[in-house]
Amino acid sequence: MKTKFALTVNGAKQRVTAEPGTPLLYVLRNALKLTGPRFGCGLAQCGACAVLVDGKEVRSCVVPVDSMVGKKVVTIEGLPEVWAQQKGIAPNSQTLHPVQQAWIDEQTPKCGYCQSGMMIAAVDLLSKNPNPTVAEIKDAFTNTPPSPHLCRCGTYAAIIDAVQRAAKVMNSTGGPA
Amino acid sequence: MIRRTQGSEAQLTTRRDFVRAGGALFVSLAAPLGEAAQIVATATTPDPTLLASWLEIRHDNTILLRTGRTETGTGMSAFYAQTLAEELRVRPEVITLIMGDTDRTPDGGYSAGFLIGAANVRKVGAYTYQALLSLAAEQLQVPASSITITAGVAAGGGKSLSYGQLLEGRHLDLKIPVTGKPTGMDASFGWGVGGLMGYSVTGNPPVKPVSEYTVVGTSFPMPGIPDKVTGRTAWSCDVPVPGLEGNLLHARMIRPPTVGSTLITAGTVDKKRFPTARVIAKGNLVAVVSPDEWEAVTAARAFASSTKWTAWSGLPGSEQLTTTLRARDWGTPSTRGDATAVIAALAQAERTVSASFEQPYVRHAPIGPYVAVADVRRDGTVTVWTHSSQSQGLRAQIANTLSVPREKVVIRWLDHAGQYGRTTHSGDGAEGDAVILSQLTGQPVRVQWMLPEDMAWSTASPGWIADIKGGLDAQGRITAVESAFRSPHMMDARLLGAILGRMPTTTTKSGNWNAIEWPYDRIKTRFEAAYGMPNLAGEAAHGGLRGNIMRTPGHRQQNFVLESMINEAAALAGADPIQFRREHTTEPRLLELLDATAQAAGWEARPSPRPGAGKTGNAPLIGRGAGIIFRDNAYWVGIAEVEVTPATGVVRATRFTIGADVGKVINPRHLDRCMKSGAVMGLSEALKEEVTFDRERVTSTDWNRYKILTMQEMPELRVVQISRDDKGFGTGGEASNAVAPSAVVAAFFDATGIFPRRIPLTPNYVKALLNG
Numbered sequence: 001m002k003t004k005f006a007l008t009v010n011g012a013k014q015r016v017t018a019e020p021g022t023p024l025l026y027v028l029r030n031a032l033k034l035t036g037p038r039f040g041c042g043l044a045q046c047g048a049c050a051v052l053v054d055g056k057e058v059r060s061c062v063v064p065v066d067s068m069v070g071k072k073v074v075t076i077e078g079l080p081e082v083w084a085q086q087k088g089i090a091p092n093s094q095t096l097h098p099v100q101q102a103w104i105d106e107q108t109p110k111c112g113y114c115q116s117g118m119m120i121a122a123v124d125l126l127s128k129n130p131n132p133t134v135a136e137i138k139d140a141f142t143n144t145p146p147s148p149h150l151c152r153c154g155t156y157a158a159i160i161d162a163v164q165r166a167a168k169v170m171n172s173t174g175g176p177a
Numbered sequence: 178m179i180r181r182t183q184g185s186e187a188q189l190t191t192r193r194d195f196v197r198a199g200g201a202l203f204v205s206l207a208a209p210l211g212e213a214a215q216i217v218a219t220a221t222t223p224d225p226t227l228l229a230s231w232l233e234i235r236h237d238n239t240i241l242l243r244t245g246r247t248e249t250g251t252g253m254s255a256f257y258a259q260t261l262a263e264e265l266r267v268r269p270e271v272i273t274l275i276m277g278d279t280d281r282t283p284d285g286g287y288s289a290g291f292l293i294g295a296a297n298v299r300k301v302g303a304y305t306y307q308a309l310l311s312l313a314a315e316q317l318q319v320p321a322s323s324i325t326i327t328a329g330v331a332a333g334g335g336k337s338l339s340y341g342q343l344l345e346g347r348h349l350d351l352k353i354p355v356t357g358k359p360t361g362m363d364a365s366f367g368w369g370v371g372g373l374m375g376y377s378v379t380g381n382p383p384v385k386p387v388s389e390y391t392v393v394g395t396s397f398p399m400p401g402i403p404d405k406v407t408g409r410t411a412w413s414c415d416v417p418v419p420g421l422e423g424n425l426l427h428a429r430m431i432r433p434p435t436v437g438s439t440l441i442t443a444g445t446v447d448k449k450r451f452p453t454a455r456v457i458a459k460g461n462l463v464a465v466v467s468p469d470e471w472e473a474v475t476a477a478r479a480f481a482s483s484t485k486w487t488a489w490s491g492l493p494g495s496e497q498l499t500t501t502l503r504a505r506d507w508g509t510p511s512t513r514g515d516a517t518a519v520i521a522a523l524a525q526a527e528r529t530v531s532a533s534f535e536q537p538y539v540r541h542a543p544i545g546p547y548v549a550v551a552d553v554r555r556d557g558t559v560t561v562w563t564h565s566s567q568s569q570g571l572r573a574q575i576a577n578t579l580s581v582p583r584e585k586v587v588i589r590w591l592d593h594a595g596q597y598g599r600t601t602h603s604g605d606g607a608e609g610d611a612v613i614l615s616q617l618t619g620q621p622v623r624v625q626w627m628l629p630e631d632m633a634w635s636t637a638s639p640g641w642i643a644d645i646k647g648g649l650d651a652q653g654r655i656t657a658v659e660s661a662f663r664s665p666h667m668m669d670a671r672l673l674g675a676i677l678g679r680m681p682t683t684t685t686k687s688g689n690w691n692a693i694e695w696p697y698d699r700i701k702t703r704f705e706a707a708y709g710m711p712n713l714a715g716e717a718a719h720g721g722l723r724g725n726i727m728r729t730p731g732h733r734q735q736n737f738v739l740e741s742m743i744n745e746a747a748a749l750a751g752a753d754p755i756q757f758r759r760e761h762t763t764e765p766r767l768l769e770l771l772d773a774t775a776q777a778a779g780w781e782a783r784p785s786p787r788p789g790a791g792k793t794g795n796a797p798l799i800g801r802g803a804g805i806i807f808r809d810n811a812y813w814v815g816i817a818e819v820e821v822t823p824a825t826g827v828v829r830a831t832r833f834t835i836g837a838d839v840g841k842v843i844n845p846r847h848l849d850r851c852m853k854s855g856a857v858m859g860l861s862e863a864l865k866e867e868v869t870f871d872r873e874r875v876t877s878t879d880w881n882r883y884k885i886l887t888m889q890e891m892p893e894l895r896v897v898q899i900s901r902d903d904k905g906f907g908t909g910g911e912a913s914n915a916v917a918p919s920a921v922v923a924a925f926f927d928a929t930g931i932f933p934r935r936i937p938l939t940p941n942y943v944k945a946l947l948n949g
Contacts (some may be wrong), residue, residue, distance in 0.1 A: 019472070019475075035410075046880055076408045077407065077408040109402055111543075112405040113412075113593060113595070141889075148887040150544060151854075152594070152595060153595050154891075155854050158854070
């Protein structure tokens with residue numbers, strides 16, 4: 001039966017009505033119009049739908065909306081605000097999260113379909129390891145459960161470049177709290 | 178990365194030549210702004226002979242460029258802007274693009290046909306520049322020859338005017354000469370739809386010399402990237418028009434359980450559990466629709482189990498694929514070359530190399546499964562939001578399937594996951610499902626395929642077998658090559674929805690073609706045969722395993738066979754594989770690229786296999802190998818270094834060096850990105866990819882069963898670029914995937930002394946190969 005849920009998404013309180021078992025992805029995309037996270041496999045096998053839940057990467061295509069109550073969900077649309085809060089600066093439309101800026105500066109996306117999930121994985125990684133080596137980046141994007149982050153265009157080298165660029169910027173500006 | 182620049186361009190048309198020959202173009206150069214300048218929003222495609230259809234120079238000095246071709250992810254949206262910016266002498270930042278919309282772009286054509294698209298943009302820009310120059314001469318009251326135009330500002334006689342000022346109250350009433358005809362259904366093409374190339378701009382306007390380029394050759398960013406990383410891009414999986422939403426139905430398709438099953442009875446939806454879901458069926462096209470997407474998903478799952486289909490079992494099973502193909506009577510091939518001369522040369526050869534190669538089905542496997550939104554109105558108008566690589570072709574297909582005039586159909590193109598060729602022939606995809614369901618329900622419908630559905634029902638790149646023979650003379654030079662390639666065809670552009678719904682769709686031909694662009698001018702005697710057949714199990718109700726082209730189509734497969742034979746022949750001749758290639762070409766571009774790439778890879782000249790090569794043990798054996806390809810005015814060299822662990826059968830690429838000479842490099846950074854990412858796709862194909870099926874259905878239907886390369890499996894990548902001012906543009910995206918497989922198997926041979934004649938090099942295959 002459809003139920004009302006109060007969610008915190010990108011810092012804002014949201015009320016949505018959905019079947020309790022509806023995967024978070026469908027709520028984000030259809031009810032909240034947050035189209036950053038994307039449907040890839042629906043099986044937690046590719047990473048295109050990844051979002052941050054309480055700062056950690058979660059595959060939104062399989063987690064039910066009823067398990068998200070009381071948690072903080074962040075999509076790529078909310079990353080600039082995450083960075084602004086982290087740095088204690090007022091959010092503004094010009095300042096992107098360093099990970100997003102690095103994805104632009106390194107021209108990382110090709111088709112770009114998987115890259116929302118890749119950036120979420122990068123933010124998660126850099127929160128745990130502010131200065132990862134190439135081997136550590138490869139390990140994180142491949143061996144972190146539940147599955148490797150897959151890119152069919154093959155942009156892995158560009159992702160590594162962007163993660164390392166973002167790390168440099170974040171470290172030089174004080175790094176994550 | 179290593180970059181070199183070479184060459185200078187041949188003589189170009191000057192403005193004086195041009196005015197003398199075609200000055201009439203400028204008669205109605207500037208006219209008051211009026212109705213004629215407006216592109217009226219109808220389903221009609223803008224007239225390609227009008228400049229206003231191609232571009233708009235606005236009074237704020239920004240420029241809108243329209244092309245029917247689309248961004249595949251290789252950076253073309255940047256390259257078109259760069260190409261136009263050169264000719265118009267403006268900064269590329271002032272240019273925005275509309276791509277792929279059939280009602281807003283003039284030329285059609287397929288997305289990967291960038292070279293044709295770029296030539297069009299270059300000429301449109303050049304015609305426009307000449308017109309602007311004439312207009313500036315008139316307004317500045319100085320001769321055109323004394324005007325300089327920089328960053329969109331014309332200066333002469335001590336005065337200057339921007340393009341926006343020049344055109345204030347006017348528009349350029351310029352005719353653009355084109356050849357081509359509207360895209361439509363056309364059975365003379367293998368896939369049943371004409372117009373793949375779109376319109377081509379003709380004539381010979383004075384283009385800017387490549388040596389004077391200031392924007393082409395720089396790493397201008399891809400315009401869509403900021404929106405993609407911030408979540409602002411409108412993707413084809415999003416609900417495209419806000420107004421559509423209130424009435425939109427989400428659909429999930431219920432596909433037959435086997436490749437050949439037909440519907441006996443459709444099940445029912447439990448209205449208590451799924452109050453707003455309902456079933457739509459037509460022929461074997463079955464869907465559950467609901468205003469709520471998750472309800473559509475869950476209702477479809479519940480419904481599928483209560484739906485009855487006939488049993489079917491007619492596939493050979495993927496284990497038996499190549500045996501089955503070998504047992505077939507293939508009929509008459511397409512041929513190229515001189516069979517008699519080859520037979521004579523092979524008879525005189527000192528030694529011969531003879532080998533048979535094979536590969537299973539592989540697939541495009543985008544990260545995003547097919548999705549489309551369609552709105553079919555009662556008045557017969559049809560709008561489809563899609564990521565098809567060929568909008569005008571899809572428009573013709575949709576009109577054909579729904580039996581409505583093409584003028585009633587609008588295709589709107591949006592970003593989505595890379596297609597890698599699967600929609601180039603304007604078919605396949607969710608669009609057929611969506612228009613049929615929208616017509617049946619009278620509502621706009623969004624059809625999202627699920628991953629297992631896409632991996633089972635989308636078209637795939639067919640498995641193949643090939644035989645090749647090379648003859649060597651006493652000096653160890655190849656004198657003749659004979660090859661035969663056999664594969665189900667790669668031309669199935671039918672819309673699955675139309676097949677299942679028993680609606681009109683395209684016809685397909687079952688032939689294949691000889692795809693290699695010959696890189697070895699010193700091997701003059703050759704004979705190639707390409708045999709085709711219908712889809713595997715094509716007699717089944719829905720057309721069997723449907724075959725389609727995939728990135729570097731036909732050429733990728735046939736070149737792997739040729740390059741593998743070259744590597745085997747080099748070993749037979751006791752020659753270093755790079756030097757062996759050098760001895761079979763006089764092409765300076767290829768020779769220079771071979772040397773530069775070998776140097777970047779730290780290549781040491783010696784024959785393969787390496788001293789100490791082996792095929793047993795727990796310790797990794799190392800090897801290196803090379804492969805090349807020549808395609809669309811671009812040379813590519815790949816050098817793979819691998820580790821083979823005989824005990825486990827695991828092959829790991831440790832380093833891959835990729836070199837390209839694509840003529841004039843348009844955008845070094847995006848070429849670098851294309852080279853590296855293409856290498857990853859090629860390594861994935863060489864090491865991992867295989868579509869599996871049993872006698873009833875495809876079984877590799879998720880990412881655990883259709884494996885692609887992960888980030889950890891990516892080797893160190895090295896890149897070599899050579900840019901030439903005198904060779905035009907070459908294809909910088911497509912063929913980068915095609916040099917990896919031949920280099921990888923050669924490296925395996927170098928390590929083990931055993932030459933694999935099949936890809937992918939999976940552990941089971943490798944263990945069998947080393948133990949055999």
